[in-house]
Amino acid sequence: NAGVTQTPKFQVLKTGQSMTLQCAQDMNHNSMYWYRQDPGMGLRLIYYSASEGTTDKGEVPNGYNVSRLNKREFSLRLESAAPSQTSVYFCASSTGLLYSTDTQYFGPGTRLTVL
């Protein structure tokens, strides 16, 4: 049981390049999330998917797109990377948003640098 996995672990992009961050979970969770974490700041929600087939914007969605490919996989795409998107990106999953005791479980993160 791997939990939440993310690829790649590290990535360096030039401004304007695009890339997709991959996330998969094997816990049969309904809900999945993408966060970014910047130095001295807490986790900020980019996008989330309450269930397969649905996605919604979080706190900082600009410059990103997501795809809930199936129940297991939730990808995050940067269409035209900017230096402000240099960050550590975490994917998380949880049982389901309708439960108040819904605990999120996190992947190991992707460290992205945009030059």
Next chain:
Amino acid sequence: GESVGLHLPTLSVQEGDNSIINCAYSNSASDYFIWYKQESGKGPQFIIDIRSNMDKRQGQRVTVLLNKTVKHLSLQIAATQPGDSAVYFCAENPTGIQKTSYDKVIFGPGTSLSVIP
């Protein structure tokens, strides 16, 4: 707006001592709280949770205390070990028992715990 915050950004303790990490929250409607541990270079890891109908919950070497009167949450780590060195986040789930829409979990900025050997 609503927020979850930590009183101290850094905490240093001697190995073997007890650690106490504090967290304040502002939404009295929140009914579920979680503590996460984040080691360097890794993702946040669930440690322990507590519901608002409880004042205290114990795990292995960890205890979470909830004081709803002053909207305060604390994580106590007994006999702190070098492996406990990490950033600790509290998180607040701000809605009630049955949710019909998503109210995002609010994460505090974290407290960095350093254990002195």
